[in-house]
Amino acid sequence: MKLPRFLSSMIFILSISSTTLHAQTPVINPERERILEVYDLITQYHVDKPIGQKLSDSAIKGMLQSLMDPYTTYFTDEEFDSFLNYIEGIYSGIGVAVAIKHGQIVVDDVYEQSPAQRAGILPGDVILEVDGIEAVNEGVLLAIANLQGPxxxxxxxxxxxxxxxxxxxLTRKKVQVPVVRTKVLQGQVGYLSLTMFSDEAVSTFKRELNKLEASQIKGLVVDLRNNSGGTLSSALDFSSAFIAEGKIAILRDINHNEELLKVEKGRDWKLPLVVLVNENTASAAELVAAALMDHEKAIVIGTPTYGKGTVQEGFPLEFGGTLKLTIQEYFSPNHRVIHNVGVYPNIFVGDPQEQLEAAAFVLQNQNKVVLNPVNGEVRINQNLDQSDIPFAIRHEGKWYLAMRKMAYLWNGKVGYDVEERKVALQLGTKNRVYxxxxxxxxxxxxxxxxxxLDEVLQRYDAIQKVHEKDGQLLLKKSER
Structure with a gap:
């Protein structure tokens, strides 16, 4: 499982409130007075002559801990500056993205011009120790935290x-995370990944999107895997690239008052669209994925998302520091719960490489498969299938087709019941359980x-078989 890259994943209201919590607190509040009374007694009489700032820091941390809310946080001024840099994709560290696999830290990506790249660290390397901390099982989280620093x-x-x-x-340095990446896949399918929701990142995303459109793409993959969130305003701006108008989220506060987050002057995206998500797609990225699903603008592929469905605002404190406080919960346009639940994709695909393959299948309307019984070759849309999990295999002289790949290729659905050890496949209007x-x-x-294959052709009239030369078989979606 990957971890969000730095601090807590969040939707954050970047316009910091100018009203301090001190000013909002009622003048007469017994609980507040109780805290102040204890503080005064300790500072006046305790034999160790405690330092006031240490007491107040501990008191603040204790109050926040009692909320059981990992997204409500106190920052010193220096920490808050670092947090704002994080929102813009800037932090100080060695320049890697990591994943936890089998209780170990595995390098997932190495950023350009980073200390890690200069040291020859490569994707796939395993980090065994960080400053003497054994990076395995219980020590993994602490080791990951120590990768960043001043x-x-x-x-x-x-x-x-x-x-x-x-x-x-290595010597830690400031690292700029590459928040937008773009390319054109086979079949003139555009690909854009976004790792953070900030105003600058979304602005770059839109510029790159315009370039892809100018190159006459036939469909688009938006990759939000490992996108740990960002600001509410950038999520709204991003959504306007695909939704002409309408609500993209429902925000609810402490008093159950609801506020609609709406796109008013966006555009109506017409090309086929797939959004990729995984367990580290969080917060603002989840909001966007859910909105595109509810507006039926995109097919979402991947694994269930992180499940962080709350909004934070920053309150500068009168005597220094900033309190990042959870002030709202958000829901999808169709009022689906996101917090502690996440967004469940339209098509579940666990393997990261297969997720992109599934996206390409979904975006190509004329998906055709050719099976060659002589040499066992399988071609999908004229391309030789060389994937680790092939689309088709031969067994005792018969062809067998991967159920989940049939679902990707021909717009079906596949579901697994692990306890009952059953698998269900739907193609067209037919649905069977095996x-x-x-x-x-x-x-x-x-x-x-x-x-x-014989079972597929007998039970699912959505698939058509055509005999070709040399005994090859052409499989395609039926035109009926």
């Missing part, structure tokens, strides 16, 4: 690569259920 400070890593294990000493391990029509290979 600019100019030193850090020592023990890294296991493909061929060796070595110790490297027991795993008991049905001769079903094979399981590398965790993927394959359905015998």
């Amino acid at each position: 600019e100019g400070t030193r850090i020592s890593l023990t890294v296991k690569g493909k061929s060796d294990t070595r110790t490297v000493d 027991p795993l391990g008991k049905s001769p029509q079903v094979l399981v290979r590398k965790g993927t259920a394959y359905l015998q």
Whole structure:
């Protein structure tokens, strides 16, 4: 499981309130007076002559801890500046994105011109120790936190690569996270990834989107995997690129008053659109994914999202520091709950590489498969299938097709019942359930259920078979 890159994932109202909490507190409040009375007694009489700031810091932390809300946080002025830099994709560290796999820290990405890149750290490397902290199981979270720190400070890593294990000493520096990436996939499908919702990031995203449109793309993949959120205003601005008008979220405050977050002068996106999400798609990214689903603008593919459905606002304190306080919960336009639930995708795909493959399948309307019984080759839209989980396999002289890939390719649905060991496949209007391990029509290979071709053609009239030369078979979506 990946972790959000820095601090808490959030939707944050960037326009900081100028009204302090002190000014909002009633003049006569017994609980407030009780706290002040204890503070005065400690500072006047305790034998250790406690420092007032340490007492107040501890009191603040204690109050926040009692809320059981990880997104309500107290920042010193220095910490708040770092937080604002984070929202803009700037932080001080070694320049890597990491994932936790089997209780270890695995490098997922290495940023350009970063200390990690200069030290030769590569994606796939395993970080075994961070400044002497063993980065395994319980020590993983602390080790990850220590990857970041003040600019100019030193850090020592023990890294296991493909061929060796070595110790490297790095100096932390300011790192600019590449928040927008773009390319054109096969079939003139545009691809845009966004790792943070900030005003600058969304502005860059829109510019890149315009360039892709000018290149005559036929569909678009928006990758929000590992997007840990950002500001509410940027989420609204992003949504306006795809939704002409209407609500994108419902905000509810302490008194259950509801406020609609609406797009009023956006544009009506017409091209096929897929949004990729995973367990670290959080906060503002979840809001956007849910809005595009509810407006039926996008097919969402991936795994259920993080489940952070609250909004924070910053309150500068009169005597220094800033309180980031949860002030609202948000819901999707159709009033779906996001907090502690997340957004469940239209098509569940667990493997990251397969998620992008599924997106490409969904965006191509004329998906055709050619099966060659002579050499066992499988071609999808004229491209040789060389994926780790092939679309089709041969077993005892018969073809078997991967159920979940059929669902991607021909706009179907597949569902698994782990406890009952059953798999359900829907193609067109037909839906059937197959027991795993008991049905001769079903094979399981590398965790993927394959359905015998004869069964597919007999039970699902949405798929059409055409005989071609040399015994090859053409499979395509039926035009009926």
